[in-house]
Amino acid sequence: MxxxxxxxxxxxxxxxxxxxxxxxxxxxxxxxxxxxxxxxxxxxxxxxxxxxxxxxxxxxxxxxxxxxxxxxxxxxxxxxxxxxxxxxxxxxxxxxxxxxxxxxxxxxxxxxxxxxxxxxxxxxxxxxxxxxxxxxxxxxxxxxxxxxxxxxxxxxxxxxxxxEPVGFELLPDKFTLSQLQSLYEAILNTEIDRRNFWKKVSQMKFVIPLDEKHKAGSRKKAQAFIFSKDVYERTRKDKLTLSY
Amino acid sequence: MxxxxxxxxxxxxxxxxxxxxxxxxxxxxxxxxxxxxxxxxxxxxxxxxxxxxxxxxxxxxxxxxxxxxxxxxxxxxxxxxxxxxxxxxxxxxxxxxxxxxxxxxxxxxxxxxxxxxxxxxxxxxxxxxxxxxxxxxxxxxxxxxxxxxxxxxxxxxxxxxxxEPVGFELLPDKFTLSQLQSLYEAILNTEIDRRNFWKKVSQMKFVIPLDEKHKAGSRKKAQAFIFSKDVYERTRKDKLTLSY
DNA sequence: ATTATAATGCGTATTTATTACACAATGCAA
DNA sequence: TTGCATTGTGTAATAAATACGCATTATAAT
The missing domain is CATH 3.90.79.10 (Nucleoside Triphosphate Pyrophosphohydrolase)
Known part of the structure; x- marks a missing residue:
């Protein structure tokens, strides 16, 4: 030892x-x-x-x-x-x-x-x-x-x-939008409108839709996504906006 | 010792x-x-x-x-x-x-x-x-x-x-907007439009204009402001917006 | 004194992002 | 076969960020 x-x-x-x-x-x-x-x-x-x-x-x-x-x-x-x-x-x-x-x-x-x-x-x-x-x-x-x-x-x-989009580290490689949303809601302790969340995520080039469908405990099959750290690193902006 | x-x-x-x-x-x-x-x-x-x-x-x-x-x-x-x-x-x-x-x-x-x-x-x-x-x-x-x-x-x-508005810790109690702006520019490593900065700061209830005027190395005297940590603590919001 | 000038005070349009909410489609369960 | 929770994709209203205009002030140079 x-x-x-x-x-x-x-x-x-x-x-x-x-x-x-x-x-x-x-x-x-x-x-x-x-x-x-x-x-x-x-x-x-x-x-x-x-x-x-x-x-x-x-x-x-x-x-x-x-x-x-x-x-x-x-x-x-x-x-x-x-x-x-x-x-x-x-x-x-x-x-x-x-x-x-x-x-x-x-x-x-x-x-x-x-x-x-x-x-x-x-x-x-x-x-x-x-x-x-x-x-x-x-x-x-x-x-x-x-x-x-x-x-x-x-x-x-x-x-x-x-x-920073660190939440993906907590999910399997392939995940659905509703999984991602509930993760954000759990960590940020806030409620998010599903449709606005969808819009926000679709602007993120580093969240890439797959052709596959997953059923994550739901009735309807949902589209699967993957997170590309690589794309994120290349497209991240360092000019932000003051949060106050 | x-x-x-x-x-x-x-x-x-x-x-x-x-x-x-x-x-x-x-x-x-x-x-x-x-x-x-x-x-x-x-x-x-x-x-x-x-x-x-x-x-x-x-x-x-x-x-x-x-x-x-x-x-x-x-x-x-x-x-x-x-x-x-x-x-x-x-x-x-x-x-x-x-x-x-x-x-x-x-x-x-x-x-x-x-x-x-x-x-x-x-x-x-x-x-x-x-x-x-x-x-x-x-x-x-x-x-x-x-x-x-x-x-x-x-x-x-x-x-x-x-x-968070921590920049005020670096300034004297009373400061001008141009001092504050150059502080933000120096730390954030970005250029800010003076007029938009003015607009942004005037929304911050915790930056309080005084009646006094100061000349901070400039030609024209500028209005002095103080920062109220107290007002900030009371008015801060914890719902933010994703920066990516 | 007069003038040029750099800094200040306060705007207004334009673009972009956020928020609120509408509705049809899917596919499992009753 | 039908009910219904979930998903996919909107659109309109509101708020915020960005780009830029212009008159005012006080000092430094003439």
Missing amino acids: EAIISNISVDCVIFGFDNNTLQVLLTKRELKDRETGELLIADYTLQGHHILVGENIDDAAKRVLKDKTGLENIYLEQFQTFGDINRLRRPKDQLWLKTMYPMVSDHVVSVCYYSLVDSTKVNPDLQHPYSSWFPVDQLPELGFDHEEMISMALEYLRNKLWR | EAIISNISVDCVIFGFDNNTLQVLLTKRELKDRETGELLIADYTLQGHHILVGENIDDAAKRVLKDKTGLENIYLEQFQTFGDINRLRRPKDQLWLKTMYPMVSDHVVSVCYYSLVDSTKVNPDLQHPYSSWFPVDQLPELGFDHEEMISMALEYLRNKLWR
């Missing part, structure tokens, strides 16, 4: 999209009393780990992602570093750390990333044990400062999506 | 606005050969320091800012953490570290902030020695990975300004 750097960690907020809902992948954390078997801690945490000696922080994030989802080359964005002295000071977190990781530093600074995955490609059951998806608006009890991390990750993702 | 945490630091990109140009505050770094007096290193760096034992990272950034500009309560935004293993590995940086800070860790992770200051309130000569302002598009030779930090800070600032 490689040596870890005890006062620096990375945490990953892994977003997926399923059931027309934005979801976060969480890992169960349980601590039982050695003697009585009583459950002392039962909650969830993000995926995270310390960085290793000689490891770039971005590589540490990719490693965590690979370990917990089996996926590589996925969308990953560093959004904030949490370095408050009290961030691990809640009693249950102290109990957990003292029991499980007595060698870890008292002041751990955590560099946080969020990632966007096609949840059909991750099967939590087959991957890391105790991992499962939770809708972002129905989170279970969370350890450490991970609730704050998730809500900040969501804020960054929302801001990002207003400015 | 308080103990430092040797593998975590903060760096601050301090932006000011002067001469219709966005400026960065830099500190001179010089190393002379003990015997020959030859200049081994002569370049500039950002303001930075290690975090102290028991110190929040945000507080470390505020401390650095206070130390180097004398200012408190100024706009400060964490934008990225740099943690590549090779970020301090250039020969001149190694020479500097080995000579000046032999105890510092080999892998230092730096949490970066940018801040926006009213440059009329900072007088580099009276503050930290060897500090001076440089236009962002005419930077001198820089140490460590600080050039990358500045260009990333500028990118974050630009994105921020498209979405």
